[in-house]
Amino acid sequence: MRADRLVSLVLLLRRRGRMTADALARELEVSTRTVLRDIEALSSAGVPVYAERGRHGGFGLLPGFRTELTGLNHEESLALLAAGPGRGEQVFGLGPAFASAMRKVVDALPEGHRATASDAARRFLVDPETDLLSRRTVTDEVSGATMVEVRRAVLAGHKLRIHYAAAGRAPEWRTVDPIGLVTVRDRGYLLATRSGEDRTYRLSRMVAAEELPEQAERPGGVDLDRIWRERSARFLGDGHITVLVRVDPARREDLLDTAVAVRAEEPDTDGRLRLELTYQDAWHAEWALWQLGTDAEALAPRTLRIALRDRAAAMAARYADPS
Known part of the structure; x- marks a missing residue:
């Protein structure tokens, strides 16, 4: 574990330049004392780490220093393989490049790691194209x-x-x-x-x-x-409407799918949930809550409650028994 941490420390300094001991400790999730011990170990091993004192000081590597630190351990290679070509690569047009890079990563793995990491990665699925309700994820198309x-x-x-x-x-x-x-x-x-x-x-x-x-x-x-x-x-905050809603927990996800954002959420009496949601405008909020029928109730604003009441009354009048 310490060897991996020393490698990570060097890579951080190579990538970001000078960093304080506190910043390195946060990145590596260790104590500042551990970072100072690691810096001393690197210096003893011949890695040209230098310290600069003062308000804007910290630790850095001498300019031009490079060393081969490209070995991946099992967990690191598994993380890369499990991530797979996610939606970001597709949206930004980097899918083919990502696939090519991953083939190179797999080919560079030690023989023992290659088989076990590839098999383990097949046990993980990140962001499938459909959810449990068989709703297909729609990705923006860009030429x-x-x-x-x-x-x-x-x-x-x-x-x-x-x-x-x-x-x-x-x-x-x-x-x-x-x-x-x-x-x-x-x-x-x-x-x-x-x-x-x-x-x-x-x-x-x-x-x-x-x-x-x-x-x-x-x-x-x-x-x-x-x-x-x-x-x-x-x-x-630009032209949107904030709505307070009580909803059956079983319909929570359906409600959230229609909202622009969730501002607050807490349990309410009788087992329901109370949510503060943002919608594009009053019409959008009315449409969204109408879809859920009696499983959701608009508490505020009052104008939305009136709009839903009037719509329900009109619907009831339309379907009243002709006799």
Whole structure:
């Protein structure tokens, strides 16, 4: 275990540059004292680790240092094989490249690991195409040529020209500064800026794309997770409606499938669940709750309760006994 940790420590320093002992301890899930002992062991073994003191100090490797640390243990190779060509590779057009890389990984494994890891990986299934209700997962379709141009621009830091069809509109050409790519529930998105304003584009709505030679205006470092959280928060607060619902636990998943987001959830009296949900608008919320009949009850806003009551009354009147 310690040998694996020493390898991971060196790889972290090679990839990220200088890191503090506390940061290394968090990444490796060990104590700071253990990190300091590992640093001393690496230095004694001839690995050129240096310490830089001060507010922005930490540990680093001398520039140009490289060593062969490519051996995978059984658990690491199993993790790669079990992951398989997931939806992200499909959405970003990297499926064939991922399959080719995995063949090389398997071929490079020691003979003993190769057979056992491949067999063990077949015991895991990640994100099947259908769920237990036989509902098929629908993955956004993006043309290969378009995806190649988008991916190149993101990685090269170049401006990108896209022919984009916003919802309910005809496609228009626009030039953007790409920041990164995100996949969520089999949908791919391009995070970008346009004229300095944040923009999020759904990849499946891109009719065509062209990488431009000009450098994109974007920061050198990026935290996609933070950017996505911030944009998601703005999206949920922009013109959406918040609904308080009581629902039968057996229909919880059906309810969640219709919502944009879940803001809160807690058990209610009589065994039901109380959820605070976000919907696109009032009509979307009314439609979603109508599908569940008496298994769900809208508690707020009052206008939604009235709309559902009026719809139910109209339906009851339509089917009243003619006699």
